[in-house]
Amino acid sequence: xxxxxxxxxxxxxxxxxxxxxxxxxxxxxxxxxxxxxxxxxxxxxxxxxxxxxxxxxxxxxxxxxxxxxxxxxxxxxxxxxxxxxxxxxxxxxxxxxxxxxxxxxxxxxxxxxxxxxxxxxxxxxxxxxxxxxxxxxxxxxxxxxxxxxxxxxxxxxxxxxxxxxxxxxxxxxxxxxxxxxxxxxxxxxx
Numbered sequence: 001x002x003x004x005x006x007x008x009x010x011x012x013x014x015x016x017x018x019x020x021x022x023x024x025x026x027x028x029x030x031x032x033x034x035x036x037x038x039x040x041x042x043x044x045x046x047x048x049x050x051x052x053x054x055x056x057x058x059x060x061x062x063x064x065x066x067x068x069x070x071x072x073x074x075x076x077x078x079x080x081x082x083x084x085x086x087x088x089x090x091x092x093x094x095x096x097x098x099x100x101x102x103x104x105x106x107x108x109x110x111x112x113x114x115x116x117x118x119x120x121x122x123x124x125x126x127x128x129x130x131x132x133x134x135x136x137x138x139x140x141x142x143x144x145x146x147x148x149x150x151x152x153x154x155x156x157x158x159x160x161x162x163x164x165x166x167x168x169x170x171x172x173x174x175x176x177x178x179x180x181x182x183x184x185x186x187x188x189x190x
Contacts, residue, residue, distance in 0.1 A: 020096060021115035023079050025062050025125040033130070040073075047130035054090075062120055064130055071107075081118045 029045040032052055038044060040056035048064040059076040063069055067084040074090055080097040087104040088095065094111045097103060098118040105112065122129065158168070170179040 020113075021117060022119045022121060023062065023096075024121040024123065026060065027124045027126055029060070029062065029126055031126055031128065031130060045126065045130065064120075079118060079120070081120065 025045050026043055029043040030041060032038070032044055032046045032050055035051040037053045037055060038058065041058060043060040044054075044058055044062070046052055046061065046063040046067050046069065049066040050063075051068040052063075053070040054061065054073050054075060056073045057076075058073070061069075061075050061078045063078075063080040063084060065081045065083050067080065069078075069080065069084065070087045070089065071078070071093055072089045075093050075095070078086075078093060078095040080086055080095065080101050082098040082100045084097070084101040085104070086095060086097060086101060088107045088110050090110075091107045092109045093107065095103065096113045096115060096118065099114055099116055103112055168179065169177060
């Protein structure tokens with residue numbers, strides 16, 4: 001019986017089917033909605049497309065898609081979804097990331113696990129959640145760039161560009177109009 005031996009370059013990272021690729025976002029996570037630097041604190045949930053630098057200690061960090069994260073401190077466990085870039089300048093970090101994410105490891109003793117897909121379970125996530133990035137156009141011009149938090153409990157923030165008259169209708173998970181006059185085509189003017 002013959003064996004086939006395949007040599008892989010040392011730079012290849014294997015995709016680990018047994019890595020913890022499905023994790024829960026805890027209810028005590030602080031939601032990061034805007035680009036910036038995090039110096040210290042508890043657990044963090046980084047919203048989609050955010051650029052963040054972690055300089056202190058954080059026990060758990062969960063990052064959505066399209067983030068650019070730089071770590072100079074220590075993250076106990078760091079889970080990153082798709083199409084992100086992670087730069088580890090710190091030491092002894094533990095990172096689990098999606099196969100479409102780029103990892104740059106400039107530190108020492110960092111442990112990384114590549115998953116085919118990273119799945120975040122939001123069943124215990126903080127009320128309010130992450131922002132929904134979106135573009136709403138009117139007459140060929142961008143007018144709304146984001147709505148957050150999503151899902152919302154009591155307050156919703158809508159980022160609007162310029163002076164526009166905007167009709168808004170909020171609908172709950174059951175399809176019921178929560179805000180907006182259904183008799184006037186379900187619009188609330190802001």
